[in-house]
Structures are given as C-alpha cells and as structure tokens.
Amino acid sequence: MRILVTGGAGFIGSNLIHRLLADGHVVVCMDNLSTGRLNNIKAFLDSRDFEFVEGDVRTPYAFEVDQVYNLACPASPPRYQADPIGTTMTSVLGTKHALELGQATGVRVLQASTSEVYGDPEVHPQSEEYVGAVNPVGQRACYDEGKRVAESLCFDFHRQFGTDVRVARIFNTYGPMMDPDDGRVISNMVVAALQGLKLPVYGSGEQTRSFCFVDDLVDGLIAIMNQTVEVGPYNVGNPEERSIAEVGRIVAEVVGTTVSLEFTALPVDDPKRRRPDISRLTEATGWKPSRTFQEGLARTVDYFRRELAREA
Ligand code: NAD
Ligand code: UDP
Numbered sequence: 001m002r003i004l005v006t007g008g009a010g011f012i013g014s015n016l017i018h019r020l021l022a023d024g025h026v027v028v029c030m031d032n033l034s035t036g037r038l039n040n041i042k043a044f045l046d047s048r049d050f051e052f053v054e055g056d057v058r059t060p061y062a063f064e065v066d067q068v069y070n071l072a073c074p075a076s077p078p079r080y081q082a083d084p085i086g087t088t089m090t091s092v093l094g095t096k097h098a099l100e101l102g103q104a105t106g107v108r109v110l111q112a113s114t115s116e117v118y119g120d121p122e123v124h125p126q127s128e129e130y131v132g133a134v135n136p137v138g139q140r141a142c143y144d145e146g147k148r149v150a151e152s153l154c155f156d157f158h159r160q161f162g163t164d165v166r167v168a169r170i171f172n173t174y175g176p177m178m179d180p181d182d183g184r185v186i187s188n189m190v191v192a193a194l195q196g197l198k199l200p201v202y203g204s205g206e207q208t209r210s211f212c213f214v215d216d217l218v219d220g221l222i223a224i225m226n227q228t229v230e231v232g233p234y235n236v237g238n239p240e241e242r243s244i245a246e247v248g249r250i251v252a253e254v255v256g257t258t259v260s261l262e263f264t265a266l267p268v269d270d271p272k273r274r275r276p277d278i279s280r281l282t283e284a285t286g287w288k289p290s291r292t293f294q295e296g297l298a299r300t301v302d303y304f305r306r307e308l309a310r311e312a
Helices: 011-022 038-044 077-082 084-105 141-161 185-194 216-225 243-253 279-285 293-311
Strands: 002-006 025-029 051-052 067-070 108-114 167-172 199-202 207-211 233-236 241-243 261-264
Touching: 002 011, 002 084, 011 025, 025 038, 038 051, 038 084, 067 084, 067 167, 067 216, 077 084, 077 141, 084 108, 084 141, 108 141, 108 216, 141 167, 167 216, 185 199, 185 243, 185 293, 199 243, 207 243, 216 233, 216 279, 233 279, 241 243, 243 293
Parallel strands: 002 025, 002 067, 025 051, 067 108, 108 167, 167 233, 199 261
Antiparallel strands: 207 241
C-alpha cells in the first residue's frame, strides 16, 4: 500500500514509518518540522519507497494514497503550550483536512487522539466510555480541547458522509527517536541521568502515568488501522501504572547512576492519575503490549546515549 503519515518526522511517526517500510509499504511523510526532526527520517530519505513532503496540515492537501495516519500535532506540554493557538488549529484543521481526503477518496484515516481527552480523570482506570474532565480554559486546553474537537470531527464525518475513520487514544509513549529537548518526563529524566544531573520531578512525584514502549504502540496503531471494524475510540497504551518518583528511581537504575531526584513545582492542571483500560482493543484485535518497562527503557537509554554523543 501507499500510506500517508502526517507528522512522520516526529517521535511516533518516524517509528511507525520504519515499521511500514519494513512491512513492504510505500510511505509519504508530510511534516512541517516544527517539533519533528529531519534526523528521525534521515535513514529513509534514500529509499525509493519513501517520500518526504515538507508541508503544514493546517493547509488543505491531496495525495493518492491507500491509508492515512494523521499524527501531525505537537505532543509535549511545553511544545504544545509554546504556540497554543497554533496547536488547536493544527489539531482541528489538520484533522479536518485528513478527513476531507478520506471523504474524497474513500481511504481509511486513523486519527492520533490522546488520553488527554480524559483530562484530570475522576474515573480510574480510564475506559473509552468515560467522557473526561477537561478544564476548557486552562493551559492544557489548546491540546486537550483541540484533540476533543478532532475526535468529534472524526465521528461527524463518519456519521454525515460515511468517511472511513479510526480513532486511537494514545497514552504516554516513550522510546527511541524522542527529541532530547522535548520536555516530556522520560526524555528529561534519561537525559539528566546520562549527564549526571538530578532527575527532575514536578510536584511530589506521587502522580501516576502508564508508559508504553513505542514498538508496542506502533503494533497497536497498525492493529487499529487494519483489524478493527468500528470507528472506536480505542485506548492504546500500557496499563502498568507507576508514580513519577518511581519512574525516576527506575531510570537511574537502568542508566546505572545513584538516584537523586530534584523536586520542583507541579504544572497547572497536571493529571493526578492515568491508566488505560485496553480491553476494547484487546478484544477487537488481540493486541496487548509485550515489552517490559525495563526492556523499553534500556533501548531508550541506548538511543539517548548515541543522541547526546552525536550532538556533542
Ligand atoms: P512529536 O512532536 O514528536 O511529533 C509530531 C510531529 O507533527 C512533528 O514531526 C511535527 O513537526 C509535526 N507537526 C506539528 N504540527 C504540524 C503541522 N501543523 N503540520 C505538519 N506537521 C506538523 O510528537 P509524537 O509524540 O510523535 O506525537 C505524535 C502524535 O501522537 C500526536 O498527534 C500526539 O498528539 C499523539 N500522541 C502522542 C503521545 C505520546 O506519548 N507521544 C500520547 C498521546 C497522543
Ligand atoms: N514530569 C516530571 N518531570 C519532567 C517532566 C514531566 O515530573 O521533567 C511529570 C509531569 O508533571 C507529569 C508526568 O511527569 O505529571 C508526565 O509528564 P509528560 O509531560 O511526560 O506527559 P503528560 O503530562 O502529558 O502525561
């Protein structure tokens, strides 16, 4: 197949493209390189099966393809809050344009949504039935509400025009190809540990997240795209929940340094607990994550070690 991946120069997008090319597909990657990096797709640029198009999803586009993965959107809190209006517009207009392509050509569009649609959840773990608790005027709203509108567009295109859509609610993901300066907890902690610095913990570190290794996540996205019959939404992530302080201790252990945490203020509206209920996707496709946190972290630490050496 010929497959469009918007946001393909980013962390998840470049891992997805790696897999799609390995599976024998032809890939078109469209990205404005705002938070993604050419370095993430450098290995594919010489391939005849890969095409990079520098472009912005906020402008309508057209490609002859068989499937669309719509991933374009900044994803780390500091990055999406740096240009909040731009983030909302990327989410809303970018999704509208992907859906218009799907509507015009009949091809399936997978929308990369997020666990952030659940906001700071009052229900735990989060299943797809839970409608969420999002502050619509807070600093995270540009991302959370942008992604909620994007989901609503997906369902309305499907109901109004029969557009072939899948909605994937991605939970915290980590792994190779993350930008060391991205600002998310795993990249910040691994980079700090490798540099011999204290590991940054926001707040008390008692808040929890559930981290999925990117290879498992990519398997999940491909399963949602190809093995499901409903629009969804489908939670996709790893249900193993950990406190952020515990993550710091495990990162230090995997890097091989002594644990030294530095506590600073908790950002506004930071969700207190997060864990996906993945039973819907598992029942639909058999997918579940298989890589352990230690295994995924070891591969991530190796990657950041190489990345820091490259940048030095
Ligand atoms: P990322 O920032 O590494 O990648 C996003 C990519 O989109 C970048 O390459 C960026 O340059 C590109 N992009 C941003 N705005 C664009 C625009 N207007 N036009 C064209 N390209 C644009 O982030 P990621 O972690 O790879 O996230 C990919 C997708 O998955 C995002 O939609 C994100 O919301 C979603 N997601 C990620 C996570 C996670 O833990 N990584 C969790 C939930 C959802
Ligand atoms: N966090 C932290 N140190 C960091 C970056 C983040 O303690 O250097 C915390 C953050 O406050 C949140 C959790 O780790 O509670 C996950 O943050 P991240 O930005 O990775 O993802 P999100 O908040 O979007 O889930």
